[in-house]
Amino acid sequence: MSLIRKFASVGGATMLSRVLGFAREALMAATLGAGNYADVFFAAFRFPNLFRRLFAEGAFNAAFVPLFARHYEGEGRKDAERFSTEVFNVLFSVLLVLTIAMELAMPVLVATIIAPGFADTPDKFDATVTLSMIMFPYLMCMSLAAMMAGILNSLQRYFVAAIAPVFLNVILIGVLGWALYRDTPPADVAFWLSWGVLAAGLLQLAIVTVGARRSGIRVTFRVPKLTPNVKRLLILAGPAAITGGVTQINLVIGQIIASQKDGAISVLQYADRVYQLPLGIVGIAVGVVLLPELARALRGERAEEATHLQSRSVEFTLALTLPAAAAILVISPEIVRLLYERGAFTADTTGTVSGVLAIFGIGLPAFVLIKCFQPAFFAREDTRTPMLFSMISVAINVALALTLFPLFEERGIATAEIVAGWTNALGLLTVLLWRGHWQPDRLLLSRLPRLLFAAAIMGGALWYISGWTDQWFGAEAFTAKLVTMLLLAAVAFVLYFGLAYAIGGLDRNELRQALRRKKGEKPGDETPPDMLA
Template sequence: MSLVKKFATVASGTLMSRALGFGREMLMAAALGTGPIADAFNAAFQFPNTFRRLFAEGAFNAAFVPLFAKEIETHGTDGAKRFSEEVFGVLFTALLALTIAMELAMPLIVRYLVAPGFADTPGKFETTVRLATIMFPYLICMSLGAMMAGMLNSLRRYFAAAVAPVFLNIILIGVLAYAWYKGSDARTVGFGLAWGVLAAGLVQLAIVWVAVRHAGISIGFRRPRMTPSVKRLLILALPAAITGGITQINQLIGTAIASAQDSAVSSLAYADRIYQLPLGVVGVAVAIVLLPELSRALKSGNLIEAANLQNRSVEFTLFMTLPAAAALLVMSEPIVRLVYERGAFAANNSTPTVAAILAIFGLGLPAFVLIKAFTPGYFAREDTRTPMIFAAISVAVNVTTALTLFPSMGAPGIAVASAVAGWVNALMLLAVLIRRGHWGRDVPLLKRIPRLVLSAAVMAAALYFAEHWFAARLGPGSPLLIKATTLLALVAGGALLYFVTAFASGGADFGMIRRNIKRGRTPNATPVAKADLDE
């Protein structure tokens, strides 16, 4: 299967999840708006979600996948199974102890870490604590599920792991639909969503567990022991967890700062949901597919193929995310108005704030995606320390910028801080890869990047004038159907203009796309020719 087809396999599952996520957020915005229950739920959910990225997806996609791939290469399926069982025993025991400790300390955690600004609002504070207590065991399910997803990705079985998150949105949409049918108040809706998150974790874990068994590996429980393989995993996983979850760390910091202002937490969450669509579909797909592929190429000594994988991945991410970033920048208000402006959200007049946040997130989108394309270049070489250092620097930049801008700008200031930190992180990752000789000079890529940027700028300018031309059809008084059809027509027209400009200017070419789609790989594939790097 070619690299592009693998990206498409993962992206299709992620696209289903993100599309349903839109539906979930639309229903949540109508039911809760940006009121106190919405703030409480989003702050409470941010906490286990951050831990999930830190100790599950980040750590195991960065540290577990290369080690699991090495076990398959050197000891076959039996060795990989033994390694998985050793890790499972240690991971499950550690997660259980962590969850018990966090549940007992939840009031202190919410007061001093998650949402310190809620402490002065008693009802809001207690609600956040209870919601976080219900949802935190979700971490166990998702961490074990992330380990099994890493196994599936190493075995080149991408779809089950990509489609499992869909069920979080399916269950939460079901909760919201039932609450609407019953006419439930906001508090009941909030607690229903919290229990739905926990149920979704169990369902997602069951899906990947069944998929792993179908892949031929049955995991049994072993007494926790610090074997050499487990020690190596932990050495790699700690910095990888921080690096892989850097976006979530910055979001958690942003949530803590935003809790000092009413509606700021939920405004950030609603904008985040929209920009997560291109980030998830492109960035997550590239990160999931690139790491095991790059690990295999490096383990077999195929440096030319490794360089080609990295360059083509960056080319693909920029080709797809630059137009998305441009559209979010200039079309944020009509997008927010179409997706969210109804019910409690409209009553709170939240559109201008959420639209401003979304536009700023758009400026940071290419950086967030490039981080996911650059970090596998370190992780595949079992270097998780360097990205961790860069992640720490970006966190410092984020905190400093957010604290500086929040008093004057409010929630949009936190979005600016996140975007700046993202670009700082991406540029540091690229610079060190180049300095170490791990990023080969690719002439076609260097020629295409400025042409892709120009194509996105042309599209942005056209959308800006078109939005003003159709302002009456996109405004708050326009019927929903007219707003939707107008916005979709503008987005489709903008996309067409971008692709025509990109191909006409040489930012993309059909030969490059055709070669990537046709290029299949087998375990004994021949090295990629040098000509492929210069075409």
């Protein structure tokens, strides 16, 4: 399977999850708006998400995948299965102890970390404690699921791991739809959403566990032991956990600061959901696929293939991310009106959310490039360098957020996050070039300025046209807004890709070859270097 087909497999599943996420957020905006119980739910849900990134996704994507691949390709399936069982039992034990400790300490955690600004409002504080206690076991489910997903990704079975998160949105959409139908009070909606999150975690864990078993890896319960293999994983996973969780760390920092203003947490969450769509489809897909592909190329001492993989990944991500960033920057009010402005979500809220979203659009290419650059370090079992830049970006985010929030409120927090993101991305790029781990090829260097030009022209055209279409976005009818947005999207698509092809930023024949599957090739087959595009 070609590299772009693998990106498309993960990106397609992630896109489905993100689209359903939009539906979920739209229903949530209609039921909870940007009120107190929206703040409560988002604050409570952010905490297990932070630990999920710290203890699971970052660590296992960075450390577990290369080590599992080494065992699988070196000693075979049985050795890889034994390694997986060792890791699973240590991880399960740590998570069980952590979950019990956090449940007991939840009132203190809410007062000091999760939402200290709620302490002066007893109802919000008590509700946040309750919802956090219900949802925190989600961390355990998703951490174990992330390990199983790492196994599937190492075996090039990307789709099952990517499709599992869809079920979180399916379950929450069901809860919200029922709540709207029954006209359920906001406090009860938030309560049942919390139980829906926990149910989704259990379901996702079951899906990826079955997928790993069908791929030939059966993980069983054993007495946990710190074997040399597990110790090596922990050495790599410590810095990787911090690196993988830096986005969540920055969001939690923003949440802590934003809790001083009613509705600010919800505003940041609604804006974050929109820009997470292109980030998820492109950035996460590339990050998931690129790490095992680079690890195999480097183990085989195929430096030219590794360079080619890196260059094509950067080219692919920027080709899709630059126009998305331009669109978010210039038509963020129209996007927010279409997705959210109904029910408890007012026109004033639209103005605030769209302002934050436009700022996030400026940072979108940086967040995607981070997903491209980090695998180049992780595949070399270097988790320390990305961790250092992640820590620098956190420090910048904290300093700027504290400085800018009193002046610009939610926009100040968004600005702090994108400055931190660009610092991280440029730092990783500089070290890659300095160490000689990557030398961008001529094709990438010639196409990048052309892609930037095409995206700029497209953004300018959207800005001009949106002045004429603004009257339809002000209409009450959802259909008028949807049709107008589809027309804007069609114009942007034709203009950007048409111009990019015309000036040589994209090559139609190359893309067609990359998407074409060879005769007899099955999903998950490894592609020789000359077939990667």
